[in-house]
Amino acid sequence: MTPSHIAFIMDGNGRWAERRHLPRKYGHKMGTKTLERVVDLAAKYGVKTVTFYAFSTENWSRPQAEIDYLFTIFRIFLDEIDKYKDKDVRIRFIGNLTKLPDDIVAACDKMVAETMSNDALTVVIALNYGSWEEIASAVNTLIESGKKDVDKQDIVDALYTREIPFPDLVVRTGGEVRLSNFLLLQSAYSELIFTDILWPDFDEKAFCSVLEEYSSRERKYGGLK
Ligand code: FPP
Numbered sequence: 315m316t317p318s319h320i321a322f323i324m325d326g327n328g329r330w331a332e333r334r335h336l337p338r339k340y341g342h343k344m345g346t347k348t349l350e351r352v353v354d355l356a357a358k359y360g361v362k363t364v365t366f367y368a369f370s371t372e373n374w375s376r377p378q379a380e381i382d383y384l385f386t387i388f389r390i391f392l393d394e395i396d397k398y399k400d401k402d403v404r405i406r407f408i409g410n411l412t413k414l415p416d417d418i419v420a421a422c423d424k425m426v427a428e429t430m431s432n433d434a435l436t437v438v439i440a441l442n443y444g445s446w447e448e449i450a451s452a453v454n455t456l457i458e459s460g461k462k463d464v465d466k467q468d469i470v471d472a473l474y475t476r477e478i479p480f481p482d483l484v485v486r487t488g489g490e491v492r493l494s495n496f497l498l499l500q501s502a503y504s505e506l507i508f509t510d511i512l513w514p515d516f517d518e519k520a521f522c523s524v525l526e527e528y529s530s531r532e533r534k535y536g537g538l539k
Contacts, residue, residue, distance in 0.1 A: 317482035317528050319363035321438075321504070322352065323496055325488030326512030339383045344514035346387050355521045356435055357401065363436040363479060367496050371410070371444030385415065388441070392421035395428050402434035408474035409443030410451065438478055445498035448474050475500055483528050487513045505531045 327341030334340070349366055356364045369384060398405055407422045414422075422441070452472035456464055470476065480500040484493070489510040493501065507527055511520050 315529055316360050316525060317505075318361065319365070319479050319481045319483070320356065320361055320524075321365035321367070321481035321484045321497055321501070323367045323484070323486035323488075323494060324349065324513040325486055325490055327514060329488065330512040330514040338380060341512075341514060342380075342384060342387055346391065348514050348516050349391075351518075352516065352521065353398075353401070353403065353435065353437055355518055357403075359521070359525060361435070363438065363481075365408075365438035365440060365478075365481060365497070367440045367443065367494075369409070369441050369443070370495060371442055371447045372495065385418065388418055389421065391439075392418065392425055395425050398425075398429055398437070399432065402432045403429060404432040404436045405429045406436060406438045406478065407441055408438055408448070408478075409441045410447055411441060413442050436478070438475075440496070443474070444495040446495060449499070469499075473499070480504065482533075483507065483524070485509065485524055487511050487516050503533070503535050505533065 324345055327345040328338040329341070330344060331338050331341030349368075352364060352366075368388070373384070374381065405425045407426065411419050411422055418441075451474070452469060455472040456468060461468060475497070480502075481497060481504045483505045484497065484501050485507045486493075487509055489508070489512075491508045493506075497504075505528055507524055509516075509520065509524070
């Protein structure tokens, strides 16, 4: 079975660059190329949704120069709407966008609006995303709505991921074995794959081996099979 939704933790950009005695920003630049490659691979192999963890609520503690460079990369990505329109790709963002620079917020809104009716593939970009912040935001939404009794569906509908199916598979590159505050509720029953491959090196062979590993897993959702 091909997973319908894969979520990626794109780790290892910095180390990829450092191993080549290059500034870390080259790792992020190459990481952007990998993101584009994975979008094409997802479409090629019939995956319907891909989510990428591009900037976490914890990434603000990185050096300002690195944050500024990441924002430069995001601006370039946001400027390339036509590329995604041509591929019939719908773009969504999750995270607390209000904390980002105004021009980025406006460009995100524009990209979402202009790709809304595309349906070959949905690409979800997590920007200033963290599960704890998302849950706090959902709780505040529910309080504001005046609800006195909340069920699972109310929570699902108040998360940034509303209308996006939960990931079948979460893949983390770069060798670390943790979820780092990413889609903690949504991945409750996701399969998890951790690979040592650094994100800029994640190619078609790596993508296919992840699909193969997923198809060998038996999903039980807490029951017996
Ligand atoms: C983690 O690697 C990666 C990030 C914090 C940034 C990911 C962002 C991109 C790949 C840019 C592409 C995004 C878009 C939306 C175009 P790291 O720097 O922590 O690597 P390290 O663990 O080797 O230091």
